[in-house]
Amino acid sequence: MTALTAIWIVAVVLAAGALLWMSALIGLRLVHQRGAVRDLADRHAVQAALLGALQGDGDVGLALRPYEGDAHLMALSLLDFVTLLQGPDLETVVETLRKAGVEEVLRQGVVAGAGDARLACIEALGAFNSPKSLLVLWRAASDASPATRLAALRSLLQAGGGVSIAEVVSRLRMENLPPGGSTADLLRMVVEADPDGAVAALEDSDPLPPSAQAMLLEGLGAAGAYAALPTMVSSLSAEDPKVRAAAAVALGMLRHPAAEDSLRKAMDDPASIVRSAAAEAIGAAGLEGLAGTLEDHLRDSAWSVRFEAAAALAKLDPPQVGASDEMADPQRTATG
Amino acid sequence: MGLDHPAAWLVTGAEVIAWCVIGMGLLQNGLYLWQLTLAWRALRRHGPSAEPSQLWRRYAETAPPISLLAPAYNEEKTIVESVRSLLALHYPSFEVVIVNDGSTDDTLKVLTEAFELEPLQRDYELIVPHAAIRALYGAPNQPRLVVVDKDNGGKADALNAGLNLSRSLIICSMDADSLLEPDALLRAVRPFIDDPERVVAVGGTIRVANGCDIEGGRVTRIGAPRNALALLQTVEYLRAFLMARLAWSEASCLLIISGAFGLFRRDAVMRVGGYSLGTVGEDMELVVKLHRYFRGEKLPYRISFMPEPVCWTQAPEDIVGLGRQRARWHRGALETFSAHRDMLFNPRYGRVGFVGFGYMLLIDVLGPFVEIAGYLLVPSLWLLGLLDTDYLYAFLAISFAYGVLISVAALALEESLLRRFPDVNTLMRLMLAAVAENFGYRQLNNIWRLRGAWEFLTRQQRWGTMTRLGFNRAGAPSPAP
Numbered sequence: 001m002t003a004l005t006a007i008w009i010v011a012v013v014l015a016a017g018a019l020l021w022m023s024a025l026i027g028l029r030l031v032h033q034r035g036a037v038r039d040l041a042d043r044h045a046v047q048a049a050l051l052g053a054l055q056g057d058g059d060v061g062l063a064l065r066p067y068e069g070d071a072h073l074m075a076l077s078l079l080d081f082v083t084l085l086q087g088p089d090l091e092t093v094v095e096t097l098r099k100a101g102v103e104e105v106l107r108q109g110v111v112a113g114a115g116d117a118r119l120a121c122i123e124a125l126g127a128f129n130s131p132k133s134l135l136v137l138w139r140a141a142s143d144a145s146p147a148t149r150l151a152a153l154r155s156l157l158q159a160g161g162g163v164s165i166a167e168v169v170s171r172l173r174m175e176n177l178p179p180g181g182s183t184a185d186l187l188r189m190v191v192e193a194d195p196d197g198a199v200a201a202l203e204d205s206d207p208l209p210p211s212a213q214a215m216l217l218e219g220l221g222a223a224g225a226y227a228a229l230p231t232m233v234s235s236l237s238a239e240d241p242k243v244r245a246a247a248a249v250a251l252g253m254l255r256h257p258a259a260e261d262s263l264r265k266a267m268d269d270p271a272s273i274v275r276s277a278a279a280e281a282i283g284a285a286g287l288e289g290l291a292g293t294l295e296d297h298l299r300d301s302a303w304s305v306r307f308e309a310a311a312a313l314a315k316l317d318p319p320q321v322g323a324s325d326e327m328a329d330p331q332r333t334a335t336g
Numbered sequence: 337m338g339l340d341h342p343a344a345w346l347v348t349g350a351e352v353i354a355w356c357v358i359g360m361g362l363l364q365n366g367l368y369l370w371q372l373t374l375a376w377r378a379l380r381r382h383g384p385s386a387e388p389s390q391l392w393r394r395y396a397e398t399a400p401p402i403s404l405l406a407p408a409y410n411e412e413k414t415i416v417e418s419v420r421s422l423l424a425l426h427y428p429s430f431e432v433v434i435v436n437d438g439s440t441d442d443t444l445k446v447l448t449e450a451f452e453l454e455p456l457q458r459d460y461e462l463i464v465p466h467a468a469i470r471a472l473y474g475a476p477n478q479p480r481l482v483v484v485d486k487d488n489g490g491k492a493d494a495l496n497a498g499l500n501l502s503r504s505l506i507i508c509s510m511d512a513d514s515l516l517e518p519d520a521l522l523r524a525v526r527p528f529i530d531d532p533e534r535v536v537a538v539g540g541t542i543r544v545a546n547g548c549d550i551e552g553g554r555v556t557r558i559g560a561p562r563n564a565l566a567l568l569q570t571v572e573y574l575r576a577f578l579m580a581r582l583a584w585s586e587a588s589c590l591l592i593i594s595g596a597f598g599l600f601r602r603d604a605v606m607r608v609g610g611y612s613l614g615t616v617g618e619d620m621e622l623v624v625k626l627h628r629y630f631r632g633e634k635l636p637y638r639i640s641f642m643p644e645p646v647c648w649t650q651a652p653e654d655i656v657g658l659g660r661q662r663a664r665w666h667r668g669a670l671e672t673f674s675a676h677r678d679m680l681f682n683p684r685y686g687r688v689g690f691v692g693f694g695y696m697l698l699i700d701v702l703g704p705f706v707e708i709a710g711y712l713l714v715p716s717l718w719l720l721g722l723l724d725t726d727y728l729y730a731f732l733a734i735s736f737a738y739g740v741l742i743s744v745a746a747l748a749l750e751e752s753l754l755r756r757f758p759d760v761n762t763l764m765r766l767m768l769a770a771v772a773e774n775f776g777y778r779q780l781n782n783i784w785r786l787r788g789a790w791e792f793l794t795r796q797q798r799w800g801t802m803t804r805l806g807f808n809r810a811g812a813p814s815p816a817p
Contacts, residue, residue: 004726007358011733011741018744019771025751026763033759076390083393116386123390147530181398181529211533303461307503310459 042067046077053096054089064100071109072117074102075124082127094127103128107136119151126155134161146178150186153177157189165190165197172212179211184218191219199228202235213238214246221250229254233262241271248274252281260287267293272302279305283312291316350722354731357710361734364699368742371583372749378586378643379578379753385644388426388519395522398529401429402521402599403502407494408434408512410441416450418512421553423478427521431480433498434512438467438488447483451475456482458501464610466496491595492611492618499610502602509619511596515545515553515648524599524645527638534638536604536626539585539593540645541577543756544570546653555648560762560769565658568773569651571766575746578643578754585641589692591627591672593639595619597647604630604637615675617668624676627688643754659784666788669700674792704785710735711779739774746770 049063057063067073074097081093097103106128109121122140125133137159140152149171157163168177168190177183191198198216201208208216217235220228232254235247248266251259259281266278267290279297282290294316297309386394404422408415415434422432436444447453456474467489475481486497495509506528508521520540527535547561547570561567584590593600595618605611608625611618623639630637652658673696679685680693714731717723747763747770750756757763 002726004358004724004730007362007730008726008733008737011737015737015741015744018741018748019767022744022748022751022763022767022770025748026760026767029751029755029760029763032755076387079390079393083389116390120386120390123394178530180532181400182394185398303459303463307459 039073042070042073043077046073047080050077050081050093050096054092060096061100064096064102068100068102069105071105071113071121074105075109075117075120078102078124078127079120082124090127098128103130103133107133110136110140119148122148122151122155126158129159129161134159137161146176147182150177150182154186154189157186157193163190165194165201169201169208169212169216172208172215175209179209179215184215187212187215188219188222191216191225192223195220195223195225195228198223198225199231202228202231210238210240210243213240213243217243217246217250218253221253224254226254226256229256229258233259236262236266236269236274241269241274244269244271244274245277248277248281252277252284255285257285257287259285260289263287264290264293267297272300272305275300275302276304276308279308279312283308283315286316288316347722350717350720351727354714354717354723354727357706357714358727358730358734360698360702360706361710361731361738364703365734365738365742367695367699368579368738371579372742372745374583374586375579376749376753378582379749382643385523388522391519391522392426395526395529396428399428399522399525400506400528400532401431401504402427402506402508402525403498403504403602404430404432404508404510404521405495405498405502406432406434406510406512407437407491407498408439408443409437409488409491409494410439410443411512412439412441412443412446414513415443416446417553418515419447419451419481421515423480424518424553425516425521426518427525429504430521431482431502431504433482433484433502435484435486435494435498437486437490437494444483444485448473451478451481451483453483458482460501462500463606464496464499465613466493466500469497472501490613492613492615495618496610496613499602499605505602506599507602507605508597508599509595510598510647511649513650514542514596515550515555516597517555517646517648520597520645520647521599524597524642527640527642528599528601531638534636535640536601536630536637537593537623537639538599539581539590539639539641540597540599540647541643542573542594542596542647542649543577544573544651545648546570546651548648550648558756558758558762560757560765561651561653563653565655566651566653567765567769568777569658571743571747571770571773573651574750575743577641578750579742579746581641582643584692585639587687587691588638589687589695590639590641591623591688591692591696592620593623593641594647596649597645600626612675615668615671616664617672620668620672621675624672624679627685627692628676628679631685631688646756655780659780659787662781662784663788663791666700666704666785667792669696670789670792673697673701700785704782704789707735707779707782708786736774739778740771743770743773 046064046067049060052063053060078093078097081090085093106121106125110118110125113121122137125137134156137152137156138161141149141156143149143152153163168187171177198220202213202216213235217232220232232247232250236244238244238247248263251263263278263282267275269275269278275297279294282294291313294309294313297305300306300309406422419432419434434447453473453475456472458472467487470485470487473483473485482501484497484501486494499507506525510516524538524540527538544561544566545555546563546566547559548555549557549559561570581590598619604626605622608629612621615621626639652661679689680697682689710731714723714728718725718728744767747766751763757766
């Protein structure tokens with residue numbers, strides 16, 4: 001067989017294979033189509049049963065029985081309620097599902113599941129706090145996928161699984177967690193539970209990566225940890241501008257008058273992201289004594305600083321707002 | 337037969353020509369198969385993502401604010417519906433910046449009436465260049481909406497105005513006549529949440545809205561177009577987005593993010609000077625500039641493609657409009673290639689220079705010429721008796737059988753891993769279209785690309801006119817007046 005013959009024979013075989021593959025998929029679709037309709041009906045049935053539990057319906061166990069073994073369905077149904085409810089109502093839903101054996105089903109979903117179904121089981125398991133569930137979640141926290149590790153740590157935190165600040169910090173040092181918004185969100189939750197631990201981590205002789213420092217500082221600010229004020233102030237002198245900006249933002253969130261001097265100095269920082277963060281912080285903290293400093297920065301070289309200074313002045317004393325209005329003239333700014 | 341005989345030279349010459357055409361085709365199809373494999377692997381790895389309510393629960397707290405920039409030029413028929421649809425997107429924090437690019441119709445008037453617009457003041461800095469802004473407007477009942485009225489300057493110019501005015505870390509460029517799915521932003525923003533330090537741009541999927549039911553600026557039922565040209569484009573878009581762009585994203589060589597739907601880190605776009613003016617391929621040009629800047633400066637960065645966020649667009653249903661659009665796209669690609677030709681095989685730009693630009697040279701620059709030459713020469717040389725039938729069969733296999741393989745496999749990829757088409761009937765029609773597009777439509781596309789090359793070589797700068805049909809009739813766009 002020549003090369004030319006091989007080319008067309010291979011092409012025809014491959015094209016025929018693709019057509020067969022697609023035909024098989026069309027056949028499978030007929031089956032899936034019915035499955036999709038059934039899935040939707042099952043979801044509604046579980047939701048109805050759980051709503052019944054909230055209204056004191058005694059036959060919930062019976063209503064849930066046909067669906068108990070479907071980990072993904074039960075996880076999604078529980079997560080719908082976790083989003084909407086809290087307190088005793090949520091406890092009623094969780095207890096109903098526990099009695100129906102759903103906790104064990106979710107654990108199986110974490111151990112043997114895959115993809116988004118597994119992730120949903122991990123998230124739903126955060127509503128339960130039995131030692132077996134915590135153990136499964138701790139194992140998931142060592143998974144190869146960063147998204148799975150992050151979800152498992154969040155669930156552990158929700159279930160009271162003892163996720164310490166030291167644990168998260170050590171993972172950040174090892175780059176075991178992605179330095180993104182979801183990690184920052186987890187860190188905020190951990191810092192809220194243990195602000196002293198966060199301060200200790202920031203003051204550790206072995207410094208954390210700058211992104212981790214910034215996340216910890218913002219977490220401390222969000223937690224309103226006044227004891228962390230000296231640490232925030234000293235972080236305003238950090239080498240990395242992102243850390244300095246995060247410290248300024250955190251000081252703004254604390255709304256403590258003791259931050260005034262530090263934020264005044266931060267307004268002269270060489271990095272514009274620090275100056276704009278400081279301006280925003282002054283507005284957030286309502287530090288009227290710094291209105292003059294903000295006015296000085298209405299002619300800052302960086303647009304973001306001018307913008308934040310004007311916005312901060314608008315939040316302070318009303319007479320100062322005139323200055324920001326003047327700067328807010330778009331044509332004037334546009335033409336320089 | 338010795339080579340000294342004139343006929344032997346002719347036969348050898350014909351065989352050389354045939355092998356060049358066949359070799360080029362093999363290389364091209366080999367690259368498509370490689371893309372198919374990469375796309376398959378990526379989709380398998382990601383799997384179908386969570387439903388919208390789960391995405392909201394996971395990411396609403398951490399999703400960064402986004403400014404949607406939608407340039408509008410003579411969009412009076414569609415603009416109000418499009419803006420309502422944008423304002424109703426499911427995303428925690430966003431603003432919609434509509435840039436009326438000197439429309440000569442009543443675009444601004446219909447917007448003013450529909451949203452009770454009032455003059456607005458907003459501080460901004462002229463960082464990237466654009467034509468003069470006449471006025472800014474805001475809607476008292478829609479604090480997320482900003483309308484910019486400016487002198488005409490083209491799409492890139494309008495996007496630059498929006499860039500200067502936007503206040504978010506992330507900007508989303510789009511067409512005012514396209515429809516984003518409600519959860520499209522939440523799905524597309526994930527790379528920015530997961531890797532905020534490195535991700536500078538993310539592209540989403542564009543799909544053909546013809547044939548879908550659309551109500552209140554939303555696609556309520558996905559369907560296959562009844563118009564044959566639009567049906568062929570549906571398969572073509574699948575292949576381009578689900579296969580090619582996903583594969584290039586996997587290979588870190590994605591050179592284009594569609595102007596109809598792309599998210600960018602604002603500071604990165606500012607650093608490269610915003611959108612380039614005076615080009616019809618401003619979307620590709622911007623992405624190439626980002627590669628150039630970050631690779632040139634040796635800074636870590638990522639440009640990604642996400643297959644699940646979807647933007648719906650109207651595909652042209654007449655052959656003249658489609659031909660004009662394709663010629664313009666090709667001209668844009670050639671303009672970008674020409675402006676950045678020093679990146680080709682330049683080690684400074686790594687795989688973008690070697691693989692990305694190498695592919696452009698092969699497929700975009702040389703591809704249409706070689707393919708058209710093949711259609712003309714190989715059958716002619718066979719008819720003249722200068723080529724064996726094996727050459728003809730091999731050429732036909734390269735031109736048609738591999739084409740069918742790639743088109744059908746792209747559709748199978750979609751059905752295996754995403755399953756967005758609603759029913760078996762739609763799938764069967766699309767499978768037929770995937771086969772049919774290789775017999776006539778693809779060849780026609782090559783002719784349009786040649787026209788684009790001619791326009792590029794003769795420096796023609798026209799955009800041409802495009803009739804906006806509107807999305808206001810369920811099942812199909814309304815006919816043009």
